[in-house]
Amino acid sequence: xxxxxxxxxxxxxxxxxxxxxxxxxxxxxxxxxxxxxxxxxxxxxxxxxxxxxxxxxxxxxxxxxxxxxxxxxxxxxxxxxxxxxxxxxxxxxxxxxxxxxxxxxxxxxxxxxxxxxxxxxxxxxxxxxxxxxxxxxxxxxxxxxxxxxxxxxxxxxxxxxxxxxxxxxxxxxxxxxxxxxxxxxxxxxxxxxxxxxxxxxxxxxxxxxxxxxxxxxxxxxxxxxxxxxxxxxxxxxxxxxxxxxxxxxxxxxxxxxxxxxxxxxxxxxxxxxxxxxxxxxxxxxxxxxxxxxxxxxxx
Amino acid sequence: xxxxxxxxxxxxxxxxxxxxxxxxxxxxxxxxxxxxxxxxxxxxxxxxxxxxxxxxxxxxxxxxxxxxxxxxxxxxxxxxxxxxxxxxxxxxxxxxxxxxxxxxxxxxxxxxxxxxxxxxxxxxxxxxxxxxxxxxxxxxxxxxxxxxxxxxxxxxxxxxxxxxxxxxxxxxxxxxxxxxxxxxxxxxxxxxxxxxxxxxxxxxxxxxxxxxxxxxxxxxxxxxxxxxxxxxxxxxxxxxxxxxxxxxxxxxxxxxxxxxxxxxxxxxxxxxxxxxxxxxxxxxxxx
Numbered sequence: 273x274x275x276x277x278x279x280x281x282x283x284x285x286x287x288x289x290x291x292x293x294x295x296x297x298x299x300x301x302x303x304x305x306x307x308x309x310x311x312x313x314x315x316x317x318x319x320x321x322x323x324x325x326x327x328x329x330x331x332x333x334x335x336x337x338x339x340x341x342x343x344x345x346x347x348x349x350x351x352x353x354x355x356x357x358x359x360x361x362x363x364x365x366x367x368x369x370x371x372x373x374x375x376x377x378x379x380x381x382x383x384x385x386x387x388x389x390x391x392x393x394x395x396x397x398x399x400x401x402x403x404x405x406x407x408x409x410x411x412x413x414x415x416x417x418x419x420x421x422x423x424x425x426x427x428x429x430x431x432x433x434x435x436x437x438x439x440x441x442x443x444x445x446x447x448x449x450x451x452x453x454x455x456x457x458x459x460x461x462x463x464x465x466x467x468x469x470x471x472x473x474x475x476x477x478x479x480x481x482x483x484x485x486x487x488x489x490x491x492x493x494x495x496x497x498x499x500x501x502x503x504x505x506x507x508x509x510x511x512x513x514x515x516x517x518x519x520x521x522x523x524x525x526x527x528x529x530x531x532x533x534x535x536x537x538x539x540x541x542x543x544x545x546x547x548x549x550x551x552x553x554x555x556x557x558x559x560x561x562x563x564x565x566x567x568x569x570x571x
Numbered sequence: 572x573x574x575x576x577x578x579x580x581x582x583x584x585x586x587x588x589x590x591x592x593x594x595x596x597x598x599x600x601x602x603x604x605x606x607x608x609x610x611x612x613x614x615x616x617x618x619x620x621x622x623x624x625x626x627x628x629x630x631x632x633x634x635x636x637x638x639x640x641x642x643x644x645x646x647x648x649x650x651x652x653x654x655x656x657x658x659x660x661x662x663x664x665x666x667x668x669x670x671x672x673x674x675x676x677x678x679x680x681x682x683x684x685x686x687x688x689x690x691x692x693x694x695x696x697x698x699x700x701x702x703x704x705x706x707x708x709x710x711x712x713x714x715x716x717x718x719x720x721x722x723x724x725x726x727x728x729x730x731x732x733x734x735x736x737x738x739x740x741x742x743x744x745x746x747x748x749x750x751x752x753x754x755x756x757x758x759x760x761x762x763x764x765x766x767x768x769x770x771x772x773x774x775x776x777x778x779x780x781x782x783x784x785x786x787x788x789x790x791x792x793x794x795x796x797x798x799x800x801x802x803x804x805x806x807x808x809x810x811x812x813x814x815x816x817x818x819x820x821x822x823x824x825x826x827x828x829x830x831x832x833x834x835x836x837x838x839x840x841x842x843x844x845x846x847x848x849x850x851x852x853x854x855x856x857x858x
Binding site: 302304306350351352354355357358359361362363365366367369370373374376377487488491494533535536539540542543545546547549550553554557 | 605606608654657658661663664665667668669671672673675676678679680682683686687793796797800804829831832834835837838841842845846849
């Protein structure tokens, strides 16, 4: 039971990293990333390939995963940032599908649908319960670092500019802000954080495969971020842990439902998650921790 | 050379199949101004309505296609008025995210009821028609004709009926249309119903060509978006032209690359079009 709770907390921490990524791009910059699962996958694969086949140390793998996520994010948002936001939504949604397509078909590069197994782990597996506790400590520390960093960024002129751009592009550009540059920075930094989450995920489960990066994960994170409050780093983190508690609870409820097959139980859970997101979006769009309005700093 | 000609024919046929849902997506976008990501799931829902009517009730294909139109149309309208309309206050992107979530809900309702297995329509087996080196399935020809008839009907509806003209007016300028006494809310309802119904028909045509499973609509989603973006988001003739182009390019890709990368074509086309010609081939209103 303790192992199970630790496992849930590790997954919650990985989701907390993803939620911070979405908080930055969507909550703060107003850029919808419907391909979050794709950037998660890019990070997971980059680090897995480098450390498993290239025998690089884990920190190198994790760093490259972030760089890869950020770089791919820059490419994906490049052609859409000058356009309306709905184009970015379509492009990112497509991007996540393409990542899964490439991961499933380029066997020489990614191991195909078998995925990559035997990825080096953060803490030796034979440490028993300490394997889970140690991994949790490392990933939770990463969550804390990203949290502090984002909180700092949000209060900086950079964060204020992003918010200004989100609220009114025209006014912000009149004020001399380069909209495209700010958006591109926010989007690729967010993609890098998603890549970091992917790297840790791979180094905890020691296995990555295309099936692990379904669009469902993106919906999960949207649910977490909306529930927690989409423009506050603390909201995103709390939302992510709440989400995992909620998902695990639905697992038990699905088991209790009589006469439901495994496929039906899985689809019931996805129905609940989708409905949950739409209900929160319509009844409590500001989440548990609504954005605080900031006072301009004294000159 | 024969392979190229065959790919061209196949491309035209799959283009017509894409054109019907792309029309629906574009019509919804033109009037409601948000990308409705639920259209893949609505196409699936329509296909299953048709399958129930055809296989469980034993009724002929035209009745099944009508059932797909009505079933998906009702589902789409219910979705807009039950869930998405109230998200509109948060902006078009809120509706887009909501539609993605609701699409997942619809897809899983289908999966809950029918399971993950492939289901085939009740069709007579028929030999391919052979013209020299070119082979075409009779069902593909039927689909081609059906899709063309449906597109002609949509065109006639939009240009000849007063309801169709009101729809175009709202798409063009909602405020002006309201001044002229058109009720935008009613027009939006009709548009979502018709657009979703067309997606349902699209899903059914794909199912008639191959088979259906809960992901049948989701698989063509990217190609449909690509067709709509290529033609200029919200442009009806653009969506049809875009669909033919995407269909043909996809078939040519299969000649050169692994068939698995069919889907990637749509994505690449979207990226290239947005970079080079952001308003699409026929569009002028975008941005």
